[in-house]
Amino acid sequence: MARHFGAVPGVGEGATFVNRQELRDAGVHLPTQAGISGSAVEGADSIVLSGGYEDDHDEGVVIVYTGEGGRDPVTGRQVKHQQLVRGNLALAVSHRDGLPVRVARKLKRGGYEYAGLYRVDDHWRELGRSGFRIWRFRLVKLESAQPGQGPERKPTLIQRIVRDTAAARAVKAMYDHRCQVCGERLETAAGAYAEAAHIRPLGAPHHGPDTADNLLCLCPNHHVLFDFGAFGIGDDLQLLGLPGHLQVHPQHHLNPAHLEYHRSRYLHWK
Amino acid sequence: MARHFGAVPGVGEGATFVNRQELRDAGVHLPTQAGISGSAVEGADSIVLSGGYEDDHDEGVVIVYTGEGGRDPVTGRQVKHQQLVRGNLALAVSHRDGLPVRVARKLKRGGYEYAGLYRVDDHWRELGRSGFRIWRFRLVKLESAQPGQGPERKPTLIQRIVRDTAAARAVKAMYDHRCQVCGERLETAAGAYAEAAHIRPLGAPHHGPDTADNLLCLCPNHHVLFDFGAFGIGDDLQLLGLPGHLQVHPQHHLNPAHLEYHRSRYLHWK
Structure with missing residues (x-):
């Protein structure tokens, strides 16, 4: 089945899920372990913000997301440089092609929330706090339909960006x-x-x-x-x-x- | 004084004005007759939607605005082709450069309303209902700051578009x-x-x-x-x-x- 980009019918912003399996069953984010869903050919269709990376920033409308790789599986600490491969390359492809990315966020009280569609606006590498190279992706929330502002609002703005x-x-x-x-x-x-x-x-x-x-x-x-x-x-x-x-x-x-x-x-x- | 592009401090969306002189005094739209304020070098900084053109469409978020020229000053009917000069060229330059355009709208009950900032998204020519060539400009409303959505919202989206x-x-x-x-x-x-x-x-x-x-x-x-x-x-x-x-x-x-x-x-x- 082709990778699905964009909103999942029936899942609105703010919808909550008990665990990763529920996120998968709903079609929001298919991998149950990886934070990035995607391929280097097609791009990334979804990510999960798990709060696990030391350098992530999540301000709601603008997210700076740290790429994957180079972490010690036991301690979770950054122990190697990250490369622009797999999920990281998929997010770079989404940047290149202007693809919409579904974002789910782990909640402090437990469970996950669907945060909506974002576009990858920028990607670059830098030295993380650990001293190892990390890849970073800036995501900006796409306009969502807002009641009372007319049916033109959503398609007009989204079609130029995505x-x-x-x-x-x-x-x-x-x-x-x-x-x-x-x-x-x-x-x-x-x-x-x-x-x-x-x-x-x-x-x-x-x-x-x-x-x-x-x-x-x-x-x-x-x-x-x-x-x-x-x-x-x-x-x-x-x-x-x-x-x-x-x-x-x-x-x-x-x-x-x-x-x-x-x-x-x-x-x-x- | 240099032409001012963008919002006028102290004038919020929905502000009303009794007449064109008041629009001018507030700095929203300087010409008291012309619908387009601008020059072919700098671009257009503001327009007034007066409802006078047979082919205008105003749907709030998306406006299709008809250029100036070719109208009979007495009957107001289109009697000649419009050219891509003066105000029309100024709007085309605003399209080329992604400049913000202030839009004021004539109200049916009388007076004028400041409708906010728009960008020129497209321009083209076509035959109007009169059979004469007219220039048309599609304007799309720029995101305005919305309470509760965080301070990042406005600058992030506007800075990429304008x-x-x-x-x-x-x-x-x-x-x-x-x-x-x-x-x-x-x-x-x-x-x-x-x-x-x-x-x-x-x-x-x-x-x-x-x-x-x-x-x-x-x-x-x-x-x-x-x-x-x-x-x-x-x-x-x-x-x-x-x-x-x-x-x-x-x-x-x-x-x-x-x-x-x-x-x-x-x-x-x-």
């Missing part, structure tokens, strides 16, 4: 994270970085779909230029406003209506 | 929006686009300052690569992880302590 849907991930994988305009592939320690750009924008009043036929794999520079109408794409995939033509994978079928929508509203002719 | 402070604008102007790494300058109809990158990050736990000695002018691609530690900068301004050296203006004095902070925490050595 960029990576299944369709976006599929399109980026199809191009191996290479820009369809310039062929650039941005290499980071968390893997290659690319952006999925909507041709007809999401949200009111455009209501473009979040589907592969409305998505391009672009480097950040060409994403900005596309969104600001510095170039467009003809039905023959010729670039308009830039030399050359769009690189398109044989399995990637762009919808000409979306290309025309972008040209007519965004493209600035010289 | 990128452009006075220091950031000064650094981008110093380099004429050229990337200090590759020399790239992204040209759009709203002017050149660049990003101001903090060397030592803002916010907890890094607490880097928002000052020129901690800022670089980068293209979006090199901004991503820098934030993910794919390259760093030596004290001699040699790039580490990329060939070449950083272009630095003689008046731009980078703080070596910030460069070292970035190298020690973010730079991934091969």
Whole structure:
């Protein structure tokens, strides 16, 4: 079964669980031991704040979470450097791709609480209090729906921050994270970085779909230029406003209506 | 006096004003006639929603605002195409630079209300109901401080969305929006686009300052690569992880302590 990112239907913020097994059964956090659920390919889908790391900070809206590894299993003390592998790399991938991470928090009175969805906002390494290198991840809470503020609130803010849907991930994988305009592939320690750009924008009043036929794999520079109408794409995939033509994978079928929508509203002719 | 962007001290959301002169006296919106306050160089600092345009949508959190120009001064009807000039261009510049825009709304019962800070999220042209071309701007409300959610809430979310402070604008102007790494300058109809990158990050736990000695002018691609530690900068301004050296203006004095902070925490050595 594919790893599930985002909220679990039926589990609201503040829901409590007696133990790790209940967190697992509810689908909030599947591993019963590890603090980070995820893989280096897909990213991390959930973490548990257990209060066990000497360097964690949990201020509710902003969490600084210490990565895993290098602890003595008996004393729980940091005895080795942490590496950017396994769960730590999964969280770095979630940062790269803007994935939502479910956060559960161990309660002082016992049990666990679902704290909501966060995005990984930053990651870095430093020397912990023990003198060993640790990886740290800054997580910022995503806007939750708030009664009385209108249905637009949640999707509008979240969709810009959490960029990576299944369709976006599929399109980026199809191009191996290479820009369809310039062929650039941005290499980071968390893997290659690319952006999925909507041709007809999401949200009111455009209501473009979040589907592969409305998505391009672009480097950040060409994403900005596309969104600001510095170039467009003809039905023959010729670039308009830039030399050359769009690189398109044989399995990637762009919808000409979306290309025309972008040209007519965004493209600035010289 | 420099144009003031952002909140006006002492004017809270929901504050009401009898007329346009009162809005002006309070510093919310200076022009007494024009709906858009701003310039093509600095961007737009405020708008008034007067309900006068046939194509405006105002849903509170998301506003689709129609640009200015092309209306018959007597009938108020659209009789010509709108151009991306003056106030319209100012709003496009606010989009490019992520500037906060004060929004005031004309009330049906008379008078005006300060609706808060918005960012321009998108701009495009289309044919209005009149058959003439209009420019449209999508504005999304910025998070306002909400009691009980902690002091981190406001700065954290706003600082990522509203990128452009006075220091950031000064650094981008110093380099004429050229990337200090590759020399790239992204040209759009709203002017050149660049990003101001903090060397030592803002916010907890890094607490880097928002000052020129901690800022670089980068293209979006090199901004991503820098934030993910794919390259760093030596004290001699040699790039580490990329060939070449950083272009630095003689008046731009980078703080070596910030460069070292970035190298020690973010730079991934091969």
